[in-house]
Amino acid sequence: MTKRKRSIFLIILLGLAVSPLLTIRVAAQSDHAKAFGMKLKCMCKGCDMTAGGCSHPGGAFSGPCETAKGMLKEVDQHIAKGESDEQIMQAFVQEYGSVVYVEPPKHGFGLVAWIMPFFYIILGLALVVFFIKKWRKQAINAPATAHAQAAINPTGEFQRARAQADRETEE
Amino acid sequence: MDVFGSFSLLLAFVCALYAFIGGIAAIYTRHPLLIKSTRQAGIVTCVLIFCGTISLEYLLYTDNFSMAYVVAHSNRNLSSFYKFAALWAGQEGSLLFWSCLLSVYVISVLIAYRNKNGELMPYVGVVLAGVQIFFLTLNNFVESPFKALGTVNASGALEMVTRSDGNGLNPLLQYPEMVIHPPNLYSGYTGFTIPFAFALAALLARYPGEKWIHLTRKWTMIAWCFQSIGIMLGAHWAYAVLGWGGYWGWDPVENASLLPWLTGTAFLHSVMMQEKRGMMKVWNVWLVFCTFLLCILGTFLTRSGVVSSVHAFANSQIGPWFVGFMGVILLVCFTAYFKNRDYLKSENQLDSMVSRESSFLFNNLLFLVACIAVLSGTLFPVFSEWFSGSRISVGAPFFNKVMIPIGLAILFLTGVGPLLAWRKTSVESMKRNFGWPLVAGAVGGAVFFALGYREAASQVCLFLCVFVTATIFMEFYRGAKVISARTGMSMMMSAHELAMRNTRRYGGYVVHFGMVLIFIGLAGAAFNKDVQKTMNLGDSMQLGPYTLVLQSGDTKVERNYTAERMIVEVLKNNKQIMMLYPEKRKFSGNEQQAGTMVSIYSTLRDDLYVVYSGQDPDTGFPVIHAYLNPLVKWIWLGGVWVVMGTLLALMPNRKATLVLAAVPETSPATAALQQTLNPSVSLREGHD
Numbered sequence: 001m002t003k004r005k006r007s008i009f010l011i012i013l014l015g016l017a018v019s020p021l022l023t024i025r026v027a028a029q030s031d032h033a034k035a036f037g038m039k040l041k042c043m044c045k046g047c048d049m050t051a052g053g054c055s056h057p058g059g060a061f062s063g064p065c066e067t068a069k070g071m072l073k074e075v076d077q078h079i080a081k082g083e084s085d086e087q088i089m090q091a092f093v094q095e096y097g098s099v100v101y102v103e104p105p106k107h108g109f110g111l112v113a114w115i116m117p118f119f120y121i122i123l124g125l126a127l128v129v130f131f132i133k134k135w136r137k138q139a140i141n142a143p144a145t146a147h148a149q150a151a152i153n154p155t156g157e158f159q160r161a162r163a164q165a166d167r168e169t170e171e
Numbered sequence: 172m173d174v175f176g177s178f179s180l181l182l183a184f185v186c187a188l189y190a191f192i193g194g195i196a197a198i199y200t201r202h203p204l205l206i207k208s209t210r211q212a213g214i215v216t217c218v219l220i221f222c223g224t225i226s227l228e229y230l231l232y233t234d235n236f237s238m239a240y241v242v243a244h245s246n247r248n249l250s251s252f253y254k255f256a257a258l259w260a261g262q263e264g265s266l267l268f269w270s271c272l273l274s275v276y277v278i279s280v281l282i283a284y285r286n287k288n289g290e291l292m293p294y295v296g297v298v299l300a301g302v303q304i305f306f307l308t309l310n311n312f313v314e315s316p317f318k319a320l321g322t323v324n325a326s327g328a329l330e331m332v333t334r335s336d337g338n339g340l341n342p343l344l345q346y347p348e349m350v351i352h353p354p355n356l357y358s359g360y361t362g363f364t365i366p367f368a369f370a371l372a373a374l375l376a377r378y379p380g381e382k383w384i385h386l387t388r389k390w391t392m393i394a395w396c397f398q399s400i401g402i403m404l405g406a407h408w409a410y411a412v413l414g415w416g417g418y419w420g421w422d423p424v425e426n427a428s429l430l431p432w433l434t435g436t437a438f439l440h441s442v443m444m445q446e447k448r449g450m451m452k453v454w455n456v457w458l459v460f461c462t463f464l465l466c467i468l469g470t471f472l473t474r475s476g477v478v479s480s481v482h483a484f485a486n487s488q489i490g491p492w493f494v495g496f497m498g499v500i501l502l503v504c505f506t507a508y509f510k511n512r513d514y515l516k517s518e519n520q521l522d523s524m525v526s527r528e529s530s531f532l533f534n535n536l537l538f539l540v541a542c543i544a545v546l547s548g549t550l551f552p553v554f555s556e557w558f559s560g561s562r563i564s565v566g567a568p569f570f571n572k573v574m575i576p577i578g579l580a581i582l583f584l585t586g587v588g589p590l591l592a593w594r595k596t597s598v599e600s601m602k603r604n605f606g607w608p609l610v611a612g613a614v615g616g617a618v619f620f621a622l623g624y625r626e627a628a629s630q631v632c633l634f635l636c637v638f639v640t641a642t643i644f645m646e647f648y649r650g651a652k653v654i655s656a657r658t659g660m661s662m663m664m665s666a667h668e669l670a671m672r673n674t675r676r677y678g679g680y681v682v683h684f685g686m687v688l689i690f691i692g693l694a695g696a697a698f699n700k701d702v703q704k705t706m707n708l709g710d711s712m713q714l715g716p717y718t719l720v721l722q723s724g725d726t727k728v729e730r731n732y733t734a735e736r737m738i739v740e741v742l743k744n745n746k747q748i749m750m751l752y753p754e755k756r757k758f759s760g761n762e763q764q765a766g767t768m769v770s771i772y773s774t775l776r777d778d779l780y781v782v783y784s785g786q787d788p789d790t791g792f793p794v795i796h797a798y799l800n801p802l803v804k805w806i807w808l809g810g811v812w813v814v815m816g817t818l819l820a821l822m823p824n825r826k827a828t829l830v831l832a833a834v835p836e837t838s839p840a841t842a843a844l845q846q847t848l849n850p851s852v853s854l855r856e857g858h859d
Contacts, residue, residue: 041564048422049415050566055796057413058343058764061785062755063703063794098561103569104551109559113551117544117573124536132521132529135450139520 033075036085040075040092041102042068050102051075173238176226177317180267183219184307186212187300194297206293213281213296216303217274224271227264227316231257237333239318240264246339248731248759253340256350260340262474262489263316265353269470270306272354273361276390277303280365288386294372302364305496313489342758342766345731348408356401356428360466362394363431366438367463370456374507377514384442384455389821391442391459395435396817402428403810414767414782416701416798418806421570423478426549427469430542434462437538444531447593449518453508454535456515460504465542467497478549523595530588537584541577548573575628579635582690585683586639589646607645612638624698624801632694636687643680643687650677671825678820685812688805695777695802703796705787715799717772717779718742722750724793732756732766737783737793741772748772753783753795777801 037052044067047056054068064072071092078088092100104110190212197205230238231245231254244260259265277299284292310316324330343349366387373383405428410418419425438458444450472478475490508515521528547554548565555563590604615637616630624633651665660668670677704712706721713719720740727734734754741749751770758766765785772779777799784794 038568041566048566049420053415055413055415055782055784057415057767059785060755060765061788061794062414062765062767062782063784063796098555098563099552101564102566103572104555104563104565109555110563113548113555113563113565113569116547117540117577120540120543121536121577124540128529128532128536131519132524132532135519135521136524139522 030072030076032079033072036075036079036088037068037072039089039102040071041100043071043096043100044068172226172229172233173235173317173319176223176230177315179219179222179226180307180310180315180317183216183223183270184304184311186216186219187303187307190216190300191297191304194293194300197293198297206289209293209300210281210285210296213300214278216300216307217278217281220267220270220274220303220307223310224258224267227267228255228258231255234337236335236337237320237331239320240316242320242334242337244337244340246337246731246759249337249340250731252347252350253345253731256344256353257340259353259357260344261316263310263314263318265357266306266309266314267316268353269357269361270303270310272357273303273306273364275358276362276365280368280390291369291372291376291378291386294376295368298368298371299364302368305492309489309492313492339731339758342732342756342764343412345756345758345766346408346412348404348411352401352404352408354401355397355404359394359396359398359401359428360431360470362390362397363435363459363462363466365390365394366459370459371504371507374456374511374514377511379452379514384445387459388442391435391439392817392821395432395439396814396821398428398432398435399810399813399817402432403807403813407807410780410803411769411771412767414769414784414796416699416780416782416796416800417696418803421548421567423549424473426545426570427472430469430546431462431465433538433542433545434458434465437535437542438462440531440538441535444528445517448520448528450528451519452515452517453512456508458535460500464497464500465546467493467500468546471497472549478552525591525596525601527588527591527593527596530584530591534581534584534588537577537581541574541581544573544577545570578690578693579628579631582632582635582639582686585686586635586642589680589683590642604642604645608638608641611641624694626697629694629697632690636691636694639687640684643684646680647677668825670819671822674822674824675820678816678818678822681816681819682813683816685809685814685816688809688812690809692802692804692806692809695800695805698801699798701796701798703784703794705790705792705794707792712795712797714779714797715777716743717797717799718745719751719781719795719797721793721795727754732758734768735783735785737795739770739781739795741779749779751779751781753781755783755785773804775802775804778803 034052038050040051042049042051042054042056042065044054044056044065046059047054047065049055049068051064051068051071054064055062056065056068059065074092075088078091083091098105098110101110104113106114190209193205193209193212196202197209227240230241232251234241234245234247236242240261240263241257244257244264245254249257257264259268280299281292281296284295288295320332320334322330322332366383369383369387369390373386402425405425406418409415409420409425438455441451441455441458445452445455471490471493475493523529548570551565552562555561586608587605590601590608592600612634616634619633620630624630647666647669648662650669651662654660654668655662655665658665658668670681700715702712702714704710706712708721708723711718711720718741720742722738722740724735724737727736734756736752736754739751739753740747741751749772751772753770754766754768756766756768758764767782770781772781778801780798780800782796782798784796786792787794
């Protein structure tokens with residue numbers, strides 16, 4: 001074996017040894033792209049799904065549609081350039097607008113969407129605690145039900161209406 | 172027939188107007204003849220709407236392709252089954268279907284109460300006629316289903332045309348569940364009109380708050396039951412037809428159906444506060460108002476195109492009509508409330524923070540927060556566009572993150588609430604009631620952990636599911652034990668007797684158990700797996716414990732579609748357990764869309780969900796997408812239990828009878844008593 005042939009043989013061997021690593025790298029990129037694609041809305045305007053999870057119901061092919069595939073390919077290209085997830089997301093927002101988010105971003109106006117449910121819970125809890133305290137106070141101040149009833153309607157108008165309703169209705 | 176249908180709807184509109192205006196006059200004059208004639212006008216309105224609906228069905232069945240609606244949503248090859256369903260496949264038809272189902276409720280109420288509640292019914296009739304007028308306006312003047320197909324000829328004149336065939340029904344709707352899902356959902360939406368009408372009528376008639384509750388409880392439960400069935404069927408349809416492996420995608424249309432269900436559920440709980448303690452009358456009235464408004468808002472959201480949805484019928488110009496109608500409803504409700512709020516005064520008193528009453532308050536808080544969170548998430552894209560100029564999408568990940576904690580809190584209260592006593596719960600009672608369920612929950616949680624369900628939210632959910640089941644079981648056990656001791660019946664028979672004596676309470680527990688099963692199914696979603704592979708004949712793929720082998724493929728030609736079918740062998744531990752046949756269908760007259768028929772091997776542990784995605788565009792080989800979805804079957808089982816529980820709660824209570832149990836040794840006193848009592852005579856026993 002000449003020196004040249006030996007070199008070619010070595011290169012081929014090296015290539016074969018490295019090729020699985022290359023394959024793993026490509027696969028890892030695709031997995032990353034698919035995972036990242038779950039954060040992107042498929043912009044085909046036909047399915048309302050994520051780019052990573054697009055099965056395009058009603059389409060001739062129930063898999064990622066061409067738009068979703070294109071978006072995932074684009075993610076792969078960004079990953080290949082070594083961009084971070086945040087940079088990739090920014091690139092997509094620049095391209096499609098904020099409609100590309102699957103969930104609102106946790107900054108800017110998007111933050112409002114995240115805060116709102118907690119705000120409702122805190123407000124609701126405060127109201128419930130307020131009413132429980134108020135009604136407990138009423139219970140302490142008005143131990144007898146009859147007394148409470150009288151306090152509600154000292155004029156008897158309420159009782160008159162109740163009697164009338166009882167008279168006029170049946171289930 | 173189109174003229175007959177069109178004329179029926181127009182006449183129905185006139186009758187509804189008379190029922191509305193005449194009804195108002197009847198309220199003021201109290202003239203018996205006027206009251207009677209407006210009630211009859213209400214009945215005639217309903218009959219005329221039925222005529223209009225039947226006319227459209229007739230046009231669909233007879234393939235009348237001179238009608239625009241028939242051309243758009245049917246074709247000659249469509250089976251009779253789906254021709255019937257084409258009624259609600261499009262905007263115009265589904266609005267007519269709304270009116271039709273509303274009429275079923277209205278005519279039932281008007282006939283059922285024709286000799287009852289004489290003073291209240293004119294108010295109810297006016298409210299119902301008002302709602303009917305709105306929908307009949309849409310049916311007649313905005314989205315008429317009886318438009319003839321026309322074209323503009325060379326001279327610019329409109330010319331009637333008849334097509335030889337129609338475009339066909341949307342392939343996604345050609346599935347048996349789509350024939351029963353929309354009627355159920357719409358029955359839920361329209362059904363909430365009845366409690367709304369009674370609540371508003373009672374307020375206008377200045378009846379104290381508790382009266383309308385008794386009158387409408389059953390109607391509310393019927394509407395809630397239909398809404399629940401509709402939601403479950405919709406979820407199952409999405410699972411079995413759309414082929415994306417899931418059942419709930421937080422699509423605006425799905426959310427719209429959930430909103431009134433959430434407030435309706437809150438109402439069904441808080442109503443007990445009013446019945447037992449005379450509390451929360453204002454709250455209950457507004458809950459019913461909101462539930463009805465959410466039904467209208469949901470229809471607005473899904474039909475106006477204001478939010479994007481995969482549901483194709485969503486875009487139209489009827490949005491402003493719905494906004495106007497909601498505005499009128501709000502105005503009427505606010506006016507009635509501020510004018511007559513004195514009649515809703517409650518005896519609000521709470522003895523303890525730890526009581527059934529407070530648990531209902533927290534329950535209502537959670538349901539309301541859930542409702543507002545879903546609503547604000549659904550509307551957020553619109554708000555973001557208004558306020559920031561750019562539309563921000565809100566998809567499933569957001570809703571899952573927000574709703575999972577709320578759902579778990581509701582599940583927790585499902586277990587805790589029923590065990591708390593009214594007024595005050597002592598520490599001893601809590602220990603007695605919660606001890607065993609907590610132990611059961613911990614053991615159950617450990618078992619699920621050992622089975623591999625190891626994800627924080629799912630783990631908490633499964634723990635709570637076992638806890639709640641144990642509390643329900645204990646409630647049945649304690650009650651049945653008492654009856655068994657008194658009557659000598661077996662525990663099973665005693666449990667049955669117990670449920671029949673207080674159908675509402677124990678029906679409620681059955682519904683809770685159904686919800687537990689649904690939550691078990693939801694907990695499984697965290698462990699879903701899937702794999703998609705391009706396969707040649709004989710190729711295999713592995714998913715969890717299953718091996719899938721693509722055996723062959725064939726083509727089926729049916730009347731209305733051609734199906735490309737894959738035959739997939741399923742092996743477990745090298746043993747064949749099932750053959751699956753996923754399909755891809757192409758429908759005649761609608762080549763743009765394809766239908767997916769998923770093939771599912773379903774067990775209590777998991778669903779093997781196999782989709783034939785179609786041919787790989789590059790290689791031409793079949794692509795199989797398989798999902799392994801744990802615990803999904805529990806969701807559908809839970810749905811069945813929810814419906815059974817609601818039906819049980821709707822049944823009248825059986826009167827309790829006390830039968831003396833046989834005693835081994837007859838004491839002199841008992842012997843004397845037995846001699847005194849005729850064996851055929853039983854003692855009545857009060858039971859709550």
